[in-house]
Amino acid sequence: MEPDGAAEGRRPKVVEVDSTDGHSDGGAEGDNGLRKIRKIDSFNAEITRLKSDQGHSSNQNLAWGVIIKIAIQSIGVVYGDLGTSPLYVLPGIFSNGIKHEEDLLGALSLIFYSIILIFLIKYVFIVLSANDNGDGGTFALYSLICRYAKVNLTPNQQADDKEVSKYRLEVPSRRLHWASAMKSILENRKAAKYLLLFVTMLGTSMVIGDGILTPCISVLSAIGGVREAASSLGDDQIMWISVVILILLFQAQRFGTHKVGYSFAPIISLWFLSIALIGIYNFAKHDPGVIRAVNPLYIVHYFMRNKKDAWISLGGVILCLTGSEALFADLGHFNILSIQLSSCIVVLPSIILAYFGQVAYLRKHTEDVASTFYSSIPKPVYWPMFVIAVLAAIIASQAMISATYAIVKQSVALGCFPRVKIVHTSKDHEGQIYIPEVNTLLMLACVGVTLGFKTTLQLGNAYGIAVAFVFTITSTFLVIVMVMIWKTNILLVILYILTIGLTEYVFLSSVLYKFVDGGYVPLVFAVVMVTIMLVWNYGYRKKYEYELENKVSRETLVTIMSNTNIRRAPAVALFYTELVHGISPVFTQYVANVPALHSILVFVSIKSLPISKVPLEERFVFRQVEPEELGIYRCVVRYGYRDAKMEQQSFERVLIDRLKDFIWNGALPATDQRGRVQREIGLLDEAIKIGGIKYLMAQSEVIASSGSSCSERFVINYLYNWLKRNVRQQEEVFGIPHKRLLKVGITYEI
Template identity: 30%
Template sequence: MAISSEVQAVSDTETQKTHANEGFPLLLLGALGVVYGDIGTSPIYAFREALAAAGGDGRILRVDILGVISMIFWALTLVVTLKYVVFVLRADNKGEGGILSLMALARSHARSHPRTVTLLGICGAALFFGDAVITPSISVLSAIEGFKIVAPDLEAYVVPVTLLVLITLFAVQRFGTGKVAAVFGPITALWFLALGYFGLVHIFDDPTVLYAINPYYAFEYAILSPATTFAVVGAIFLAVTGAEALYADLGHFGRRPIVVAWLAIVFPCLLLNYFGQGAFVLAHEHALENPFYQMFPQWALLPMVLLATAATVIASQAVITGAFSLARQAAQLKLLPRLDIRHTSAKQFGQIYVPRINLLLCIVVIALVVGFGESGNLASAYGIAVTGNMIVTSILLAVVMMRVWNWGKKIVVPLILGFLVFDFLFFTSNLSKLHEGGWVSILMAICVMAAIIIWQRGSQELFERTRRSEIPIEVLVKQMSQRPPLIVPGTAVFLTGDATCAPTALMHSLKHYKVLHEKNVILTVETTGTPRVPADERASVSQFSERFMQVTLRFGYMEEPNVPRALASLHKLGWKFDIMTTSFFLSRRSLRTNTRYGRKIFDRIFITFARSAADATEYFRIPTGRVVEIGMQVTL
């Protein structure tokens, strides 16, 4: 994998310049809809599940309620505000965020164990996919369950309606989210304002709930109820799920809109709602089954159920879009096969649709809703993947702090250890739910990680086996100058992953056609560890001889590798590229295996991945009429 060592952290002001032309108010509104959709729907079920865990003996006491609210308050303050808003958002990779961006940034500056950093990044990416299948399931299902309070007779329709909403959501992905995204921000803004308003109103039911700001009540609960504390902490983590979206969507909005949206709108409204739910339960002991919906007056119940449904669909959309972006990054970094990526907007970069990822997510999400049936059951499956992702983020952040920011260990070690204490506390508490459904996200993450490892190892073996039959390009150039074959007009471009050896397509062309073009370009396409590559660093050219030259094109992992467009820019380096007189030669390998049975399974999986990879012609945006494919067989 070709990852450039040119990655460097940039300041927040540089990040903001990327988005300056979009307008801060629009970015702020967009961040509300996309970034905070997931964490914004947590009040629907987080406090309810924490109370259920606290009432293990069937009774809920005042100390339990204040303890739960205190834990939620400090979890939001320390994990989201301090860790993510203050520190993680500053670890941008040329303006981009996300676990793979953080991995690329850390690895480019890691003086030792770069493979360990890569493995951590792969783990984090796999865990994100584990989270991506749980969020749509629990969010939409919990919102639709609100109809049971409006009309108890509708309980039998909760799962079917949830499935209908989710299937519709996945079906419309192919059309893009541009038009729908325009209303995401206003709907989510209305949602947060409603959360804050109704929470504030109910705080007056029992204002003593504000005592929970004091961390004493969290510690008091942990000391008085050690048997249930672990379960409660696992449920409270539901209140901070979605925090990783702050970092993942950094490149879309910039740091300032995300920070302002959190501090000015999201954080205050979430706190008001949680405290309002706590005060409502203190004043109405019967409101334990579903305090979020029970605290609304009758006139507001149906509108809030509809608004909650819209908010959860938006939260699900944000996770699905994040999964598409992460899959594209993984493919660009050669962690996964080339994917069929369709751009759904001609104006806005980053709006993409990945059919196979969409289908996979849809199948798994539907299976989860049918299998678990209730959001309370799904809550048991939630948390392990997210907490694992947070642990990986903390470790990679430590590398960035020391190697990129040049912070001393006296600052980094206690800070990261503090983050890891909370991360591992949440992780171990969620592990207790492994047998209740937590295995789902872990299984999904294991499958993704296994796919990445199989693809990487198989690609490396294929590269090595192919290289054995190739000769150094210098040797071929020398032979062609001494005994030149028939020369035909035009330019031939041979794509290869190894610029030091003669491409297989070139060797087969000489063998079968026994001709050589006037100009022959050995082309290598590299993916760097930066999101985007400046135009003046896009290409490098070296001349082997009069007829042979070597060109290296570099693309960032967030860019679309358009080879003809990049070659057209080489006139600045002295080469006039004419697409009409140029032919692109690609090798199409037919893979087969004859190894022992145990290894054969992995080989067949790799071969299946290779066959499913997006066509190189389309992936590199090469006109099909200018492509010549030469086949060859390779035995693994």
């Protein structure tokens, strides 16, 4: 940031204040040979300056030593859920016992090829490439699509957004028929836009459902092993022990995971080493012949022998893939190569060895299928493995809870979830957050599910549905990215659909068969979550459209400001509004009730872009409302869906500094221009010194208009308003001090 007396050589020569309608006038050469000032939108000028100051540096190469270090760290964060799946997969496949010895080889072959096809090929080598400037997850795919095609339903897009350094996509320049056709469908059909948003919300709800089910099934499975040493313990005792651990786990969230995070990688690494060694031991001791399961013909024989029962058992097979989505969702904390290394060198061999060892054990002890993991552990290492398993289950639960917080934060940022309080628990790691409301709901849901199911059998049915839905939604978005953005050869896209896509839909059909046996839980939860998200997004968009249609015209603004009865008090007022195109109608409501204005008025719009992060240098974009002597500015503050909001004191300081910088850079190096700028800066400093910084914000009431249908009135007047009353207010979310806040009442008829 330059000081107020920044060198004149840095100041652009093409900026002048523009009218509120955003139109620009062309420049012309004067008779004296000097270029006249070209009136352009000050937003564009500000971004042009920022672009020259900072280039895009997300593709910097990392040293191998750093990559290996990151790969080791990723083991403790990414793979907890996937790594603990050997606790419950085989009992889920053979819930009714093993009917034929060869079924073990068929099930093992299914596990082996499912891991290779979906975990390794799909996620490790394909999906990771569909990242959004290094970030992954459902919203990363949705944001890529939003940036490439105009599918965002909220009309707050600006041409300036595309100038943000991380907004641009590096895509092939050639245009293909399939890519153009898909883009045209998404942009020109409103139903396609709604469907895309709905699928995104459904995927988000299922990931949140994982945040509920993962702690339940992981902790129950791990604690259940104690019965190998204490057979007197029943399901009820195991259930209550698990409930206590879950409550303690959620109570610890407020302290932040960074305080214990350093231990995650060693514990999970020890877990992978242990299950691999035990797998090798069982493989060598009991039946090395299970290596025959790499022959996919055993899958064919398995289905021929068991028919419908084999298809139903796929609901247990899919559990070996739980946590695969975490590879993509947690990509923002690591990088592609580090996750690929840890996946191929540590995770994949360990879990493959674990499953081969368990099946080798079951070939000799088919009666132990319900407790496969703990029964197959050599007796001398039982208790150490029990302790490690419990710790690994807690870490797996922690990873999904943290992922839930992150995806809720992203949903809030894109206007798809009610406002909640987001607490950053670490000064060093901005991704570590805690959301009190969500934490309480997750804890109550986890305890309720654990008390309701008691055992992992039916819980596995619920878990399988959540996992299958997330897989199919990710594949659906990935196909759109492959066709429309990557412009992949259509034959390769078809190959992906007929192999990985078809496999995932077969898995989905299997888990849906168990709907009444616990599978309804994630679907009921998803219906509730999607309903909340749709209602909130609908109200949010309608409210924004009302402000856009009723924004203050330039003529009205000039009339208001020329009124001699309106007094100007020395202070800087930050008028918060969601509208980014023009001035909100709240302004006229304020003037009608309070015939006084602060000497400097800045209309502040907090806007979320469909990218993960907005560089600080490109966050604040200003323009001045003419006539310039009014002292009125507009400021759009742009955040990405993973950005942390600044503390209010820091926000005030940076905003004022950037406003001064904007005023300086908007002047020509002529004497009269320098004088004007010095006067503006002087008025700004005087306003801050005398009156300080005040805040203005709408206290809005939203009602359905008289011409609305019954369903619209019900959604707006009851559902949306109920949500609005029971969530965090804007001043709480932004941390605005109440003593300096004035609210303006207004009613929106939408």
